[in-house]
Amino acid sequence: MEGARGASLFGLGVAEARVQETDFTRLCMTVVDDAQMEEASAEVERVYQAEALKMWRAIVGYAGDPEIADDAVAEAFARALHHRDSIQDLRAWTWRVAFRFAAAELRTQVGRAEAHPVDPSEPSAEAADLVAALRRLSERQRLALVLHDYADRPTAEVAAILGCSTATVHVHLSRGRKRLRALLEVRDA
Amino acid sequence: MREQMEALDDLEMDDLWERVRTRTPSPEEPEPGHNWRARSLAYALSGLVLAFIVVLVMTLLPLGDEHKSPTVNTPPAPAPATATATLIGPVAADLHSLSSPASELAAAGGYVWAAQERTDTVEKVDPSTGDVIATIALNGSPAWLASGTDVLWVALGGTETAVVGIDTETNEIVFTAHGVTGPLLQTDEGLWGFEYRAPEPNWMVVLDPRTGEVIRHVEIQTQPFDVAASGGSVWFLDAQTGTVQLATQAGGAAGAQVITDQAAGVWLAGTSSGIYLSAWRSDSAEAPGGAGTSAFAALDGSVAPFGDVYNFRPMVVAFDHVWFVAGPHDGDLSGLCAMQSQSGVVDKCADINVGLEGLHDPVAFEPTTETLWAISATGSNLYEIRP
Numbered sequence: 001m002e003g004a005r006g007a008s009l010f011g012l013g014v015a016e017a018r019v020q021e022t023d024f025t026r027l028c029m030t031v032v033d034d035a036q037m038e039e040a041s042a043e044v045e046r047v048y049q050a051e052a053l054k055m056w057r058a059i060v061g062y063a064g065d066p067e068i069a070d071d072a073v074a075e076a077f078a079r080a081l082h083h084r085d086s087i088q089d090l091r092a093w094t095w096r097v098a099f100r101f102a103a104a105e106l107r108t109q110v111g112r113a114e115a116h117p118v119d120p121s122e123p124s125a126e127a128a129d130l131v132a133a134l135r136r137l138s139e140r141q142r143l144a145l146v147l148h149d150y151a152d153r154p155t156a157e158v159a160a161i162l163g164c165s166t167a168t169v170h171v172h173l174s175r176g177r178k179r180l181r182a183l184l185e186v187r188d189a
Numbered sequence: 190m191r192e193q194m195e196a197l198d199d200l201e202m203d204d205l206w207e208r209v210r211t212r213t214p215s216p217e218e219p220e221p222g223h224n225w226r227a228r229s230l231a232y233a234l235s236g237l238v239l240a241f242i243v244v245l246v247m248t249l250l251p252l253g254d255e256h257k258s259p260t261v262n263t264p265p266a267p268a269p270a271t272a273t274a275t276l277i278g279p280v281a282a283d284l285h286s287l288s289s290p291a292s293e294l295a296a297a298g299g300y301v302w303a304a305q306e307r308t309d310t311v312e313k314v315d316p317s318t319g320d321v322i323a324t325i326a327l328n329g330s331p332a333w334l335a336s337g338t339d340v341l342w343v344a345l346g347g348t349e350t351a352v353v354g355i356d357t358e359t360n361e362i363v364f365t366a367h368g369v370t371g372p373l374l375q376t377d378e379g380l381w382g383f384e385y386r387a388p389e390p391n392w393m394v395v396l397d398p399r400t401g402e403v404i405r406h407v408e409i410q411t412q413p414f415d416v417a418a419s420g421g422s423v424w425f426l427d428a429q430t431g432t433v434q435l436a437t438q439a440g441g442a443a444g445a446q447v448i449t450d451q452a453a454g455v456w457l458a459g460t461s462s463g464i465y466l467s468a469w470r471s472d473s474a475e476a477p478g479g480a481g482t483s484a485f486a487a488l489d490g491s492v493a494p495f496g497d498v499y500n501f502r503p504m505v506v507a508f509d510h511v512w513f514v515a516g517p518h519d520g521d522l523s524g525l526c527a528m529q530s531q532s533g534v535v536d537k538c539a540d541i542n543v544g545l546e547g548l549h550d551p552v553a554f555e556p557t558t559e560t561l562w563a564i565s566a567t568g569s570n571l572y573e574i575r576p
Contacts (some may be wrong), residue, residue, distance in 0.1 A: 048206060048209065052206075053202050057202070060200055061197050068205070076206045079214040102305075124199035126196040126199065127196045130197060145190075146194070149194050150194040150197055180193070
């Protein structure tokens, strides 16, 4: 009503004013939606800037393949952009999606010679050795170790990604640490 | 281990943001947390419809008191409330508050004690009321608790490990042994603890509970995570491999013996004829009852599958039942459940969310009031369970 009254001041009839009012409301909603979308996209970019590097390194540790890590990180944040207004905890969500994507990629590689292992000559032999040692752990041990001991993700989040209880995560961590320590000691000896 | 993992920081990533912006996401499975608004609305509507149906049924079909299901009340509440299970057989529980999240429980001297790692204190709870009646300050973080005769044993973690004994009536510290930590267990022989001596082989130590003198050492190759007594034998859980070993046998013979090859959990519960553990042994796969993860180790060291509960977390043995924490990934079971110690049949559960983050013992049996106590998932509440 206020809109119609305001519109009539500019010489418009009531019917015309109602049409104008509807268009104006739509325009306002579009502007508001665009602003919300921009804000959501900016939020995704902020999380990307804060998390992507750590996430990528953790996935290299898990998958042993920088190309899988590239794909997994890009896919997780692309999906986040796509669903940006419907994700509650963006940080945890992108970690979960990236690791699940990497796990699926790893499974498709089984039996195929498509791996792109970390080059030992760059950037450090220690990193390449660590990735090689991690590859000798079970998949779940490796996942628990890189998420918890490297990326500092809470055990509850690791459990959600692994699909198990937190107690089981601790068992994977315990066994994985022992095995990895032994593997790295052999390397150092 | 964290330092070694930092080698991953040497890896360099190309900036992927442009690739993110231009990438078309692949077809995907819905993720938990995605579309939460729509999901919340759907849940809310479902809840309303369900509530309407329940009210309608209750109105049309009035039941006698003996048939009424107890109310399920899972959210923590400041005042005592009733939380009961309806899954298999209801077990009543009350909820009590602690000052801050606790990590471990024990019953000693007729009281329930809660370890507060954040404040370096132990809280003393009156089991008849559920109220915290004293807070005892410690010189370290209380990592393990164990009950003794009129004394509560506390293993302190941190840079200076020690075991202290608290008089359960006066609340005074009456015993200190430096260099020893948990897990702890008092047997007729003495107080069992652990002495970390890496790179040398480690020791389980047995201390005189009055003087703190070392009665004897049992050399082990690893770090124990939990310890349990059974019929004069002492068993410990190897934290590195998940295996359970016999530290000493009835009759005093020392030495470690591996009794299972694949334990799946980090808890033990003992009874007079053996211990309950979360385990799976490859050669038990063909045994009667299959290869569930609940297992029973007899005094002779043999392990048999016991029941069939995925991710079995045994806590205490009371009322001819072994009480274990189940869920949230254990199929139909959830809460603190009870398995008959003779048959392996699970016949009751308290539908409560027990906190497992502290990893040690979040459940204790208080014998003078015949009640079970459990730390809630948030750590800030105690459930009092009356089987």
